[in-house]
Every structure is written in C-alpha cells, then in structure tokens.
Amino acid sequence: MKSITKILLLCFTATLIVASCKKDDNGPDKIIVKLGAQSNATIGSFYSLGENKVYTQELAAENQDTIDFLCFYEHAEPNRINDITLASPGATITGIFTGTTEPNSWTTKNLTKFQDPSTEITIEEFDLLDQNDATIDSYFDNTVTGGNKKAKLLTAGDIYAFKTCDNIYGLLKVISVGQNPDGYVEFEVKYKK
Secondary structure, three states: OOOHHHHHHHHHEEEHHHHHHHOOOOOOEEEEEEEOOOOOOOOOOOOOOOEEEEEEEHHHHHHHOOOOOEEEEEEEEEOOEEEEEEHHHHOOOOOOOOOOOHHHHHOOOOOOOEEEOOOOHHHHHHHHHOOOOHHHHHHOOOOOOOEEEEEEOOOOOEEEEOOOOOOEEEEEEEEEEEOOOEEEEEEEEEEOO
C-alpha cells in the first residue's frame, strides 16, 4: 500500500512540474516594449531589438549602431499627420527630435522597414506564434517596394511586419497608444533571428 501511495505522490509531483514548465503568457519569450514620443519625460523614445532595451535620446546617440525603432508624434495638418508612429533613425525624420543628439546628426542611422500584413495575419494567429517561428519572415513581402519607413497612425490591435538593416524579420502587435507629443506606444514583438 505504501508503494502505491509513493507512486501516486511521484506522479502527482511530476504532473505539477510539467504543468509549471508550460509557456506562460508573461514568460521570458514574451517581449513587450513601451516607447515614449519625443516629449515624454519618463519613457525613452528609442529601442534596440538586439539589446531588448529602451533608450533616451542621449543614450541612444551613444548606442546608435544598435537602435532599430524610434517613436514620435506628429500632427501638423494638412500634410504631416502621423500621430503616434514607429520609424527608425534611417527614416530621416526631421523637425521632431532636437539638439546635438537628434538622430539626423548620427553617423550610424539604421533603417527598419515596416509593412502592414493585416490581411495575412490575425491577432489570434500572432498570439499563437513563438519567438523565432519559421513563418515570421514570410509576413514581410520583399517583392513589393521593400516596405515603408514608418508605421504610422498606430492604434491598439494593429500588426506590422518589419525588417531591420541586419535582416532580422519580425512582427509587432500594438497593445496600447497614448496620443500627443508626450504620448507612447506599447507593443509586443516576435522576431526571427
């Protein structure tokens, strides 16, 4: 009888261990990034995918060879309506960032391109993808013009495919947005190395 109890206890323990090893929605594979727009005093505007780190403008200038994304807000009617937007230093965004460390003065201006694959992937399909999934690069269509220099007018639920200057392909899903020059964008990133 004691051996049956021990076997049952061992099976129960093994079940708990296996269950605790399952992928958690907030586990280490989930990359959530929050970037502030140019006037946000508490959240940096620059992101390095390779470092998985958000930088202020000054620190981004010191690490410019690693910066893949930047966030800004622009709403100047009638021609420059971007609202909360993701771009990269290589997109040559002018009149937004100022000072000696603004991206146009950098010697290294990485270019990330963006595409909207919303007709090809749903939020549910995005959520089911794992980091480094073999299909991630298929959402960026290299046969078209190569993508846009900006992902603009961002709203929660938007999904964009991207390709960095280092040929890293990825997807990002917008979680939340705060409009205005001191606003922000929060998004989840999944990419293929």
